[in-house]
Amino acid sequence: MESKPNNQNINPLNSILQSRRFKETIGKLNPVLFWAAIAGFLTGVIGGSFRFLISAILNSRVHWIDSLDKILGAIISIALSGIMAYLGFWIMRRFSPDTSGSGIPQIEGMLSRHFPLVWQRVLPVKFTTGILILGSGMVMGREGPTIQMGGSIGKMVATWFRANHEQTRVLVAACGGAGLATAFNAPLAGIMFVFEELKPVFEDEVHAYRAVTLSCISATVGLQLILGTGPVLKLTQFETPPLASLWIFALLGVAFGIIGYYFNFFLVKSLNFFSSLRGIYYHLTGLFVGSFIGLMSWFYTPTTGGGEEMIIWSFNNVEPSHILLLLFAVRFGMTILCYGSGAPGGIFAPMLSIATLFCLGIAKQTHIWFPTILPYPEVLTIAGMGALVAATVRAPLTAILLTLEITANYLLILPILVSCFTASMTAHGMGGRPIYTVLLERKLQK
Structure with a gap:
């Protein structure tokens, strides 16, 4: 005798009612979304003020030193950068050692429940030391500090x-993405950064995605109100x-895959030293x-x-290829030195400048060889920025979204896609590992 099927199990209406998609349509609005919007806006305002102050200090510093006598200008530049960097290191080590470096591994560690996040000390210390370190002329980016400050604002x-x-955890992740969005006025890159780099696992992923998106949007609004x-x-x-x-562009990606592999290699060596x-x-x-930075700046x-x-300067000034490639090598080493020292700052912006110099250095020769295939050699620079980050x-x-948003060259999406994925696969094939994974492991070992 055949058994009757269980109607409850096969009833389509019951299946729909129990599905997550249906529950989302009848569920109440999650308060985290409102909180994420508030935290994102605060991240944009604080991060925008951070950017404004750093630019004002750097510009004032350059104009003041240029107005002085050569010898006096050198002395002031060395002393000023040295004192600012020394104060930044002292404040960091005295009040919040967990603000060293970019701060991204610390946010990743908090989201994976390995590290605490004491916003009461991280937020003011990262803001203050970031202004001192970046204002001294260090070859470091503002995105690291704004990401860690953003996570602290979420907390x-x-x-x-x-x-x-x-x-x-949702608010910390959302505001970490908002921090990247604030640093580069790039909300889409901020959203993708959370899920591609921070990789948090949430109980309710749908509401978490929405919180991240709202936070990056409101952060961009806050930033644009200021800047x-x-x-x-x-x-x-x-x-x-x-x-x-x-x-x-595929060959360019291979080249940057090799450069990226050795960039990570020497960065870890510098940190160990x-x-x-x-x-x-x-x-x-x-x-x-800091004193060395002051000397080089002078x-x-x-x-x-x-x-x-520097990127805008390199586009506006017609420099010979050998000068650009020499400057590429110098800034490569300066980035390794500055980040390896443990100073609070990021590496995204320095990598963009390194890629720009390398690409402009080879673009002219490439145009000579292939004038019809590559009518605008500077296009290599746009693709190369994302390739090194990737x-x-x-x-x-x-990296793709960041490059598109910071340059507004949306018509170059296909070359950027080719360069970024080729660079990522090349570095992976050489045995390289993502730099923030390596940095997180170093902190866990300590």
């Missing part, structure tokens, strides 16, 4: 509203290159590195600074 807002642990609209890098808007040129210092060399690390200004101003961080989608 702060969670405390205000007495959020539970899971809601707190205005428009891309970070106001460069030429290029036309789409011919399909026949895509192999050149500085972490082994003891005694006076440890205590005066900021003074030594000698040739484009060798120092975060990178955005190779080092191993987050190609974030």
Whole structure:
């Protein structure tokens, strides 16, 4: 005798009613979304103020030193950068050692429940030391500090509203993405950064995605209220290159995959060297590195600074290829030195400048060889920016969106896609590992 089927199990209406999609349509609005919007806006305002102050300090510093006598200018530049860096290191080590470096591994560690996040000390210390370190001319980016400050603001807002642990994690992740969006006026890159790099696992992923999106949107609004609209890098808007040129962008990706592999290699070596210092060399690390930065800034200004101003300078000044490639090598080493010292700052912006110099250095020769295939050699620069970030961080989608948003060259999406994924695969094939994974492991071992 045949058994009757279980109607309850096969009833289509019951299946629909129990589905997650249906529950989402009838569920109440999650308060985390409102909290994320508030925290994101605060991240944009604080991060925008952070950007404004750093730019004002750097510009004032350069103009003041340029107005002085050569010898006096050198002395002031060395002393000023050395003192600012020394104070930044002292404040960081005295009040919040967990603000060293970019701060991204610390946010990742908090989301994976390995590290605490004490926003009461991280937020003011990262803001203060970031201004001192970046204002001294260190070759470091502002995105690291704004990401860690953003995560701290998320934790702060969670405390205000007495959020539970899971809601707190959502707010920290959302505002970490908002921090990247604030640093580069790039909300889409901020959203993708959370899910491609931070990789948090949430109980309610749908509401978490919405919180991240709202936070990045509101952060961009807060930023633009302070600094205005428009891309970070106001460069030429290029036309789409011919399909026949895509192999050149693939080769460019291979080159940056190799460069990215060695960038990560030497960065870890530098971190190991500085972490082994003891005694006076440890205590005066900021003074030594800062003074050297001051000397280099006086000698040739484009060798120092975060990178955005240098990128615009390199596009506006017609320099020979050998000068650009030499400057590429110098800034490569300066980035390794500055980040390896443990100073609070990021590496995204320096990598963008390194890629720009390398690409402009080879673009002219490439145009001579293939004038019809590559009519605008500067297009290589736009694709190369994302390729180096993809190779080092191993987050190609974030690199693609970041490049498109900071340059507004949306017609170059196909060459950028080719370069970024080729660079990421090349670095992976060489045995390289994502830099923030390596940095997180180092902190866990300590």
